[in-house]
Amino acid sequence: MKMSVDRESVGFIGVGFMGQGMARNLLDKGFALTVMGHRNRKPVEELVAAGAAEATSPRELAARSRVIFLCVTGSAQVESVLKGESGIIAGAQPGTVVVDCSTSDPTVTVRLAQELEAAGLHMADAPLGGTPTQAAQGKLSAMIGATPEVFARIKPACEAWAEKVVHIGPVGDGHKMKLLNNFLSMGYAAIYAEALTLGQKVGITPQTFDSVVRGGRMDCGFYQTFMQYVLERNRDAHKFTLANALKDVRYLESVANAAGIANPVGNAVKNSFAGAVANGKGEDYVPMLSDWIAGLNSVSLVKE
Template identity: 90%
Template sequence: MKMSAERESVGFVGVGFMGQGMARNLLDKGFPLTVLGHRNRKPVEELVAAGAAEAKSARELARRSRIIFLCVTGSAQVEGVLKGENGIIAGAAPGTVVVDCSTSDPMVTVRLAQELEAAGLHLADAPLGGTPAQAALGKLSAMVGATPEVFARIKPACEAWAEKIVHVGPAGDGHKMKLLNNFLSMGYAAIYAEALTLGQKIGITPQNFDSVIRGGRMDCGFYQTFMQYVLQRDRDAHKFTLANALKDVRYLEGVANTVGVANPVGNAVKNSFATAVASGRGEDYVPMLSDWIAGLNGTSLTER
């Protein structure tokens, strides 16, 4: 297949729940793709079978790529893959763009953007909105922080896996917006869990609760995936761990502290997740917070 001028070579680090679908869409849209090997071999092998190349190190991946997407846990992992003798910076040609799709600390993102510019490289942040199922369909959203020139360059590749792309502002602004977005979503999760528990204790079952909320003004996509677990016990309805959710609301707390903003609601949300994670439930998914809150209050949402 002859590649158009827009089809720059792409590297992808982090082919997990979200990354595998994103990477597959890049392949399907004609982008030459290199992925970084991972201890979970299944997604890597599936992508290689579909036409991707595999790199053994981030440095090797950078040598093969002009745009590199990172879809890892957070800022610590981003720095880890960028730096060191086998990192991206060591292998990247001048002008290479690194696009951080993780949910990272925006203060760290701004610093890394400056460090990469000094090395002749560019950093954009493009955190994600959506679920792994939407990633597989190429229907994610992205909130992008980048210069106008870098945004124009990465947009065709982002369009391979996103149906909504918003250029929020310069590097770091995407991650700032993502923390606000996740504050809303994790806040809803904490409220849903508490409301469902209270309802169960006073005789309003989750089924009755849902019959009122669904289709009304308080309904939304996040509510629907949350309740898909509560009502159907579908563990994979929203595959985002409580540990990752806690990381995000802690980042939000750090940003609020940096600018001197009181965020008492944010701290309440953080503590709902922190108690669940401290109890050993960090690998549970976000809708399963409802079971934890119900259990703390001596009830179960599966009881009729």
């Protein structure tokens, strides 16, 4: 594909569930792309076959890129790829923008942004809304924290993989909004799991429950992917791990503590996930929280 001369070269670190689809959309829409993988070689090889270049370190990737997307687990991983002899800061050209698409701790994001500015670089946070399927389709949403100038630079690349791009405010505000969004979704998950368990215990099967909720005011996209697992046992209906969900609600707790507000519902949601993760369920996906809560109450949500 012919490259557009007005598009900045892009680097992408973290081509997993979400990142692979995002990176492929950047390629398909004409961006020169360099990727770096981690443990799983398959998505890297597929992207290279489609026209991407591969870097062996964040430093090498940074030397080839003017806008760098990070789609990793959280703040600790972001800091790891930024710093050190082989990190992005060591290899980046002045003016390079690092865009953190992870769900990270906003206080860490602001600190890292200050460190990047001191090194002549820029940072934006652009956490994601959506699923791996939507990532592949280029239909994610992005909540962006950045200066107006940086936002204008990264918007074309973000629009390659997102159908909704919203400039929330300065650096850190994207991650704040993402944590609020994930509080809602993980809160739904905890409530669904408890409601389904209670229903089964008193004779209302998940199938009956769904026949009432689906299509009504309490229906939504998150409910549908959650229930696709509950009803059809489709493990891949919503590929977001319980360990990652727990990380996010812990970040939310940190933000609430820093803001000085009581968040009793947030703590209850956190404890639902913490119990499952502490008992070895961390790599299960979010809808599978329903099986954990049901098991605690000696019921099964599996259709007999």
